[in-house]
Amino acid sequence: MSGIILHHYATSPFSEKVRIAFGIKKLAWQSVDIPPVMPKPDLMPLTGGYRKTPVLQIGADIFCDTQLILRELERRHPTPTFYPGLARGLAEGVAFWADHQLFGAAVAIAFGAFGDKLPDAFLEDRSKFSGRNIDRARLKQQAAVMQGPLRAHLGWIEDALADNRAFLFGDAPSLADLAVYHCVWFVRERARSDALADYAGLNAWADRMKAFGHGERSDLDAKAAVAAARAAQPAPVRGTVMPNALGLTAGAMVSVTPDDTGRDPTVGELVALDAQSVTIRRSAPEVGEVHVHFPRAGFILVPAKA
Numbered sequence: 001m002s003g004i005i006l007h008h009y010a011t012s013p014f015s016e017k018v019r020i021a022f023g024i025k026k027l028a029w030q031s032v033d034i035p036p037v038m039p040k041p042d043l044m045p046l047t048g049g050y051r052k053t054p055v056l057q058i059g060a061d062i063f064c065d066t067q068l069i070l071r072e073l074e075r076r077h078p079t080p081t082f083y084p085g086l087a088r089g090l091a092e093g094v095a096f097w098a099d100h101q102l103f104g105a106a107v108a109i110a111f112g113a114f115g116d117k118l119p120d121a122f123l124e125d126r127s128k129f130s131g132r133n134i135d136r137a138r139l140k141q142q143a144a145v146m147q148g149p150l151r152a153h154l155g156w157i158e159d160a161l162a163d164n165r166a167f168l169f170g171d172a173p174s175l176a177d178l179a180v181y182h183c184v185w186f187v188r189e190r191a192r193s194d195a196l197a198d199y200a201g202l203n204a205w206a207d208r209m210k211a212f213g214h215g216e217r218s219d220l221d222a223k224a225a226v227a228a229a230r231a232a233q234p235a236p237v238r239g240t241v242m243p244n245a246l247g248l249t250a251g252a253m254v255s256v257t258p259d260d261t262g263r264d265p266t267v268g269e270l271v272a273l274d275a276q277s278v279t280i281r282r283s284a285p286e287v288g289e290v291h292v293h294f295p296r297a298g299f300i301l302v303p304a305k306a
């Protein structure tokens with residue numbers, strides 16, 4: 001039993017990134033279906049404010065953001081690796097480009113395809129989430145504007161695959177493949193857009209990614225996931241608090257907030273900090289004491305009032 005719980009919903013592209021990662025590593029996991037819009041009453045006690053999808057839970061340890069989720073899966077289940085054939089940092093860098101730049105273009109195409117059918121409540125939620133007004137009447141025009149940039153970004157991937165390699169860095173899939181794939185999935189599978197139809201190499205590669213499947217999934221009730229956190233203790237902390245420009249030391253009250261969308265802070269006591277991740281301790285009556293883990297890239301860490 002892996003103890004892996006994923007809080008997600010079927011139509012979420014970043015969740016598809018993690019689901020395919022489970023498929024590559026052939027992992028068994030438990031699936032908690034969460035609402036796609038706020039409120040998320042059974043998730044908030046676990047994360048302390050972070051609302052994005054997906055969130056990984058292992059006992060009383062909560063991992064936010066797919067950047068960190070995949071790193072944690074790699075640490076616990078190193079074979080097959082998410083870092084084949086190329087320096088690890090380069091795969092992370094390509095993934096960060098895909099998750100941010102490429103994903104933005106993919107969202108525009110997807111919302112152009114089905115956005116006008118989404119309920120008002122969903123568009124209102126995503127306006128708050130993104131910090132910009134989403135106007136139903138302009139979605140198709142915005143998709144037309146973004147089609148060129150999307151094809152420019154993915155033209156690099158089509159070029160990279162032109163020598164008939166199976167995956168971006170060789171014969172095996174990497175973190176970079178996963179990050180590019182969930183954006184392509186959003187356009188191809190969710191939006192059923194033909195914007196990428198003529199990219200033969202890209203489509204053949206996407207078929208190979210899809211074929212990994214989702215690993216061995218079983219369903220779990222959200223309340224049972226909360227109870228599992230309450231019944232567990234956070235895993236012993238690895239590492240310490242590294243010297244940092246803010247002068248933060250272990251035990252300091254801090255807040256961690258995404259720097260792009262869904263900018264809801266999580267506040268807690270600093271327990272570990274290194275160049276790539278930050279861990280804070282917090283507690284809530286529903287879950288007891290939990291450790292919430294975030295990546296450093298893409299997040300703002302600052303002191304908070306106790």
Ligand SMILES: N[C@@H](CCC(=O)N[C@@H](CS)C(=O)NCC(=O)O)C(=O)O
Binds near residue numbers: 014051054129
């Ligand atoms: N950088 C985040 C991005 C996650 C993200 O933006 N997820 C979307 C769904 S695919 C989201 O949170 N939408 C709002 C929501 O689900 O509440 C990650 O890698 O996990």
